[in-house]
Amino acid sequence: MLEMRDITKVYNPGTITEQRLFDHFSLKVEEGQFVAIVGSNGSGKTSLLNIICGSIPIEGGDVLVGGTSISKLKDYQRYATMGRVYQNPAAGTCPNLTMLENLSLADNKGKSFGLSRAINRRQVEQYREQLLSLGLGLEDKLDVKMGALSGGQRQAVSLLMATMIPLKFLILDEHTAALDPKTADTIMRLTDQVVREKKLTALMVTHNLRYAVEYGDRVLMMDRGHVVLDRAGEEKRNTSIDDILTRFNQISMECGN
């Protein structure tokens, strides 16, 4: 179980632009739960992910995994049990390395990066099968530089890399936002598939309300550092896009947008 307890996050503390985003914010996510998080810009969605991953410091509170605090762990240490896919398709892979080299890197996560050969040719067949299952025609491009692939293809590989080794958590930071609608649908379908297959606890920030309704077991709406809507299970299944949109318009109007 992932728990955020009494989190306080202040941007630009002590300056005229000081902004208190979270004030004793708490959230619990059950193991194996797939949570979709929506909300307007500045509502704290991405900050929430960054706090869990240790990418930004917090002023107070604690992040716990299975009851143990991980707040003292550095960002790279936390990633031992987490995978992350970013909004920018270029962020999840190395553009100047080949796809095979990228996959080999991901495959070696959690092991030592010593002086043994980086590319294990025996793994190639396995990679090819995994790429084939993506259905994007990537299986013949193992020796192509990542930078030469399209955004959608890179994002599919990023997702594959992020979930290649056994993990507990998958963090998805608007990972379909930079893709065309058709590719976004494909990536979303693949995401759902991998989360189910690997029984991951997943947190997905999205601006696509349809994805938030259709996928996942729980939907959260954030507004100025607060959860203003939280539906899971049966209640979530009975939630329609219109319900979410109505609530979303309410908070937007409160903000004066």
Next chain:
Amino acid sequence: MADLLISTLIQGLIYALISFGVYITYSILDFPDLGVDGTFPLGAAVTAILLTRGVNAWLTLPISLAAGALAGLFTGFIHVRLKIRNLLAGIITMTALFSINLYIANGSNLTVDRGTDTIFTAPSTMSLLGGLTLMERKLVVSLVLILVVKLMLDLYFNTKSGLLLRAVGDNADLVTTLAKDRGSVKMLGLVISNALVALAGCVVCHEQRSFSATMGTGQLVYGLAAVIIGISLMNFYTASPAARGLRHVKGLRVLGSPRGTTAVIVGSILYKLCIQLALSMGLPPNMMKLITAMLFLLVLVVSGRKGEEIIHA
């Protein structure tokens, strides 16, 4: 004339060791390491003092490597752990090393006298290459040395550690999500790079039998120019019709592949040739650094943009 060509070739080969170091920091890690201007004379200072104290000539190589590695570790530490900007971190190391080099060599100049054996005249070298003239021996020894280093780098870049090093320059955030500390990987790169640069200083000291405190000036510029010339030419070549047959070769790319290190050696030799050419055309030797700088500017203008794009793409 032939002698001049051979001696330029020897220079180009030896100085390629600097370019290997710069290649790792600048091209792979995207870190312009000015510490090079201090690490190069460090290798020479260590070597000169050891040779004058009668230490075995070949033993100065690993000792210089270790001294350079320490300097790289220092730059890495102040950049990564103390969070000093990369250019400043290099400048701090370079400045500090100036005094350290004076201390090691007991002064601003140290000459190794004719009677002392260098790697080019040591008994072990003579037993293998005794039939050759000194010039030929220098050529063979430096060629073998460069090829060994090149081969080791090529092998290293394809190990897991080497792949992670290339990844950190390409996308440091990805290395973090691989649960690896990007800072440690950068430090490792700086250690390897500076070790090679000090090795260059060591071999140059063997070759010219002297250390001077100012011999480091402009060496980063030299290394950068050689790397950019080499990589640009290699990119030009791999994109040209002449390399059409190569196009289907798996994973055709320059950085981190044997093509990259080959390009660096070619770039180093070409750059030394250009400087030598300018000198033979009557420019006084005092103008050497000016030529080095102006040639580098020319390289940046002519092929620079292309090279930059490819390096940082």
